[in-house]
Amino acid sequence: MYRYTTEIDAELPLLGIDLGYSAKAKSCGVAHSGSHNACALYFGECIDYVARLISEKGPHVLILEAVLSTYHNSEGNPDIRGEFEKGRGWYHGPGVTTFAAALRFLDQLDQKLPKHLQLPLVEGFLSYKPTRTLHEDDARRLVEEFSTAQRFFPHDHSQPICSHIKSIPEIRRYNAPKKSLGTKSESSGV
Numbered sequence: 001m002y003r004y005t006t007e008i009d010a011e012l013p014l015l016g017i018d019l020g021y022s023a024k025a026k027s028c029g030v031a032h033s034g035s036h037n038a039c040a041l042y043f044g045e046c047i048d049y050v051a052r053l054i055s056e057k058g059p060h061v062l063i064l065e066a067v068l069s070t071y072h073n074s075e076g077n078p079d080i081r082g083e084f085e086k087g088r089g090w091y092h093g094p095g096v097t098t099f100a101a102a103l104r105f106l107d108q109l110d111q112k113l114p115k116h117l118q119l120p121l122v123e124g125f126l127s128y129k130p131t132r133t134l135h136e137d138d139a140r141r142l143v144e145e146f147s148t149a150q151r152f153f154p155h156d157h158s159q160p161i162c163s164h165i166k167s168i169p170e171i172r173r174y175n176a177p178k179k180s181l182g183t184k185s186e187s188s189g190v
Helices: 043-057 094-112 135-144 184-188
Strands: 014-018 028-032 038-041 061-065 119-125 150-152 171-173
Touching: 014 043, 014 135, 028 043, 028 135, 038 043, 038 135, 043 094, 061 094, 061 135
Parallel strands: 014 061, 061 119, 119 171
Antiparallel strands: 014 028, 028 038, 150 171
16 A cells, blocks of 8 residues: 555645755654744754644645656656756656655654555645745745645656656646746646
């Protein structure tokens, strides 16, 4: 059985995680539906907090602001997963850090939860922010704007980042680029 599924249960509460990967800073923001409070945590502390919240309150839809799928072109080279990602590819710049953070986060969370528990997983995409924001504010947006965020599906030949994920997670973009791409492939997600 897979730990993370891409089948969203609309009745589950939402848990937004702005995932950072710092050794010395509170680089992760966490917010959940049912609470107006959000907090900034260290990476390891974030894993423990999420595991404890899920253990106490039950399954949530995890909205992880991190790379959850990859795509490699016909030559085997990394490539963007769709027009939605143009200029913010998963395989360079900050994308690589969130990719590494997500791998570690999902693996460690899996180890801390009961074996039978399955969690719906969505990739939050908060790039193209006009100004710097607090991690807890980003996490709050992941939850509050979940139903209105643009939905995308990665290129058909994309793959989940790890074997704990059943299939390719949906991507929800919270900020459109300043200059809208507006292409047919953007609306279809490929």
